[in-house]
Amino acid sequence: MNHLTPQQIAELKRMLLEQKKELEDHFKFNGQENSSLGESLEVSTGELTSYDNHPADLGTETFERSRDMAINGTLHSQLDQINAALQRMKDGTYGICIASGKEIPFERLQAIPFTDHHMDYTPDREVSGSRPVEEQVMTLPPRGAGEVRQRNAGKFDDADAWEAVEDYGTSNTPAMAAKRNVKDYDDM
Template sequence: MSHLTEAQKTKLKQSLEERKAELEQHFSSNGAEDSLLGDSLTLSTGELSSVDNHPADTGTETFERSRDLSINTSLSEELSEIEAALERMEQGTYGICEASKQEIPYERLEAIPFTRYTVEHAPARRDSGERPVEEEVITPPPSGAGQGRQEHSGRFDDAGAWEAVQDYGSASSPVTPPGQDIEEEDS
């Protein structure tokens, strides 16, 4: 930690402690780290039954719960990283890259005070640009997707479908075979 001045160390420690207090407040105000996320849907929503609800309401509630769980997991990981950074400060190893043992620049520590790595040695992000494994088994769309894609698919799905079938009549009009006029039937 010798590359950091005392003022820098103090500022970084204060930043870490403030963020730690914010995260602890978040978890304590929700009652628990996973606040009602482990309970059944009935308990967490307060509904006695989901029978009288529209299925979309249940879908919305499920989505909200999964989003909240994801946020809480991410915040919990951040809290663990902050606690580990404060521990490194106590041990005197704060600001040293765990991979290369090089000093982490102050600017990086100022941006991400709990980082353990220099930019060059930071682990790859989860969003590394790799495609999901599910895409290996998904059927590709028909060639020429977009304008005219139905021409090549062998199915009828025309934007002007009504115009294509109106000659056949409707339930409120007399049904006449295509090509015959009503006048021809009367004669």
């Protein structure tokens, strides 16, 4: 820790403690110290529609709850990193990259006081390398199909949407048919 002056360490410690207090206050204020959101979706929303015929009514609630859980997970992870940084300060290893042993520049520590990696050794933070499962069942367009069709391979072609849906029936009656003199449903 010899590359950081006592004033720099004091500044960084102050920043870490401020961030820690903000995160702890967030969890305390929201009553989510463990960030698990405790109760079921039905209890938290007060909706009875989870029993009813309207599952779409809870769509927004489900989205909001998932978003809140993701945010809390991220904030909980950040709190863990802050606590680990404060422990490294106590141990005398703060400001040293855990991957390379290089000194982490003060400017980087000012920007991200809980970091434990030198800029050159920061691990990749790829969101996901996996592809949607739907791609396993999608078929490619036939050879020689147009450039746009090749680019949109596997996507539903909305030009034929009505024909695809009409095969399952419509609410039209012979009296409402677009053609004249329709006598029964088979003529439609």
